[in-house]
Amino acid sequence: MTTAEARKDDSQIRQKKMIGDHYDRLARARDTGARCAYTFVPGNLTELLLAFDVLPVLPEINALQSGMRGKSAEYIGLAEKIGHSEDVCTYVKCDIGMLRSGNVGPTGQPLPPPDLLLLSYTGCFTFMKWFELLREEYRCPVAMLHVPYQGDGRITDAMRRYVVDQIRDTVIPALEKSTGRRYDEERLKACLRLSAQAEDDFVRVLESAKHRPSPIDAYFGGVYYIGPIFTAFRGTREAVDYYRMLREEVDERVRQGRGPITPDGEMSGERYRVVVEGPPNWTSFREFWKMFADEGAVVVASTYTKVGGVYDTGFRHDPDRPLETLADYCLGCYTNLNLPGRVAMLTRYVRDYAADGFLINSVKSCNSFSAGQLLILREVETRAGRPGGFIESDLVDPRYFSAANIKNRLESYFQMIDQKRNAARA
């Protein structure tokens, strides 16, 4: 189903360089005097950090990178040796283990210790505990941003006000203190304006998967080169240029009727269109992706690419309401949606992207995603009228990735889709 040539698009090459440059800046931070804040992907305040010239470090990204580099088993083992339970999130343990092993980042250069832990407590309870743990390791200030959960499926004025008040009264003063700079709202607005431009192109890229064949893989490709850049670079001219380039490439693919890039090259002969819920496994990322690509399965939409922000329902950062728009962004991230909201999103994706079905990759580490997924499976099957599949793995603990089991389940699932198609034709 894939061509032998594994050629990268120009956008992929560019994003790799941007990320490499970012880690270089981090590695040189002590020499250059640059300040850095550790923060999380969901509910990140990248534009605000940028307005203070603070470099973000995202511990989940470090953990997943460790998983992809084959380092996570060692790091997790180290954390468990010093008392962290085998039951809890492996991102946390991987991060703690990495820290205890010299805090060497994905480019092989050591990461600077944080000047500030910006705890964006959005959509994941574990984040709070994670930064309580890191605070003990780094002994540095913490700015807490508690983002209320959309329990009733909507953002109320009280929720928005609460978040804005915290940004204004807690986060901004913490950044001012850490950097010795005054808050510059005009600079923040300029960053937000750039974010909104990039977001337009980002959504256009994601929605290109409505075409047949889909020119992108909106899960594996989505996290590999479409989405990651969105967190550390949002609000920059580089991000605007990158997403413009990516969009043009994808538009060209659509015009030429070409499929997505996969680890083994361009995929042709799209056989199955699926929606995926849940994070991927990172320790066997390439193998996992290949299991789909070998079957001619392309992921046309995914929820995991929305943990860093939900834009395809119309949200854009609004420079005219700088703090309110940051609050709305945080409140709207995928894992901050209640379960009925998640079901509605998945059902819409299955319909809008003309998917043959949907798959849930349930990861042991992440209760924010996993708790309730079996009910989501039933509900979306009922509402969308398409079959669902369920596989289990973990984020970065290789002990929980059973390639044979997952492959078997995927093959059975795709066979089921074939049978349904045949039955429909008969």
Add this chain to the structure above:
Amino acid sequence: MSGTEADRRAGGTDPRGDEGAEGLQALVDRAGAIVFDTALGTARAWKDRTGGMVIGYMPIAVPREVLHAQGVLPVGIVGGGEIEIIRGDAYYQSYICHIPRSTIELGLNGSLDVLDGMLFPSICDVIRNLSGMWTMLFPRAFVRYLDVPQDFDPARGGVFYRDAIESLARDLEARGARALDPATLRRSIALYNENRRLVRELYDLRRARPWTVPTHELYLVLRAGLVLPVEEHTTMLRDYRRLAASDPGRRPMDQARVVLIGSFCEQPPLGLIKTLERSGCYIVDDDLIPVHRDLRRDVPEDGDPIGNLVQAFLRDGAPGPTRYIGDDVKGRDLVERVRASAAEGVIFCAPSFCDPALLDQPMTARAVDAAGIPWTAFKYSENSGQFQAIREQAGTFADSIKLWSPA
């Protein structure tokens, strides 16, 4: 240890024949009957009698006073304990704790039909997501995720929490509850203050004379308070204290004094608590059923009652794994509790797959270590049935304290 001695250590001797002790046993038995009635017969009887609404809640940080003032019976739901799970397991993967699956089981098998709704306070992602599952599984029920602030500044978290309380009250009223009025809420606050005061006094008594208040009894009496109307539970607490304190058959044993930590949401089976006591431990402090002790002081009974509840939560909320510590030092509170209760060790006793407890544990264990306090740790599930390994571990821990502690 002989069986008879073991039973006596656990307060499990048959006390019939002594008039005072018989009353005590009857009270504990009544509490146990309430606790183990998963069909919530007590709440059903209350509903039949009053016609009022019954609202369930996961028992952490819920403003029960507000419900009470609106004529609603708040009922704490702590899972199904040892009930057989038939359908609940189909909703959860093996790596998720037990309490949500047994709670779903109770909902699906009709045990919770008496409830007009459920409140899910902010405990963890599992309970948070359970709120959404409840909405989908029981679409006619009133369901509310009660997000409590983690910013404890009155101008931010306080304003937010006040809105959450007022919104809850409005929505309950729309469902048929009484309107919330300040005078009634003040009376409800006074009733819960009295109840919490009695709970604190029982904890004080247990700290002073743990053989008088064995934890396996106290646990049942406290859990009964999740279902009983507060007025009746206050009477039960008072009676229990009087009867336990005057029981001449309760004499001190040479047991190790321990603090039990980690069991604040999914509750341990009663057998586990008895096992710890039988293995030679006096539990002199714990975090079982925390809703009874989530406020460290009385809520002021005059002035603005909602404001008082908000302030009490912000200022006097008890530290725990579900509450952000801000500028405080993790584990400091636990070390202080160990000191205050003259405990000789800590037992970390958390449910399997409990994120808040297990993520907290490395930090609190470090603090306990730094203070030179011995500790041990194990996990359980609410339906654990085999305690031999725990008995051996806890017994060894108690023996090591007795043999090697400087005191």
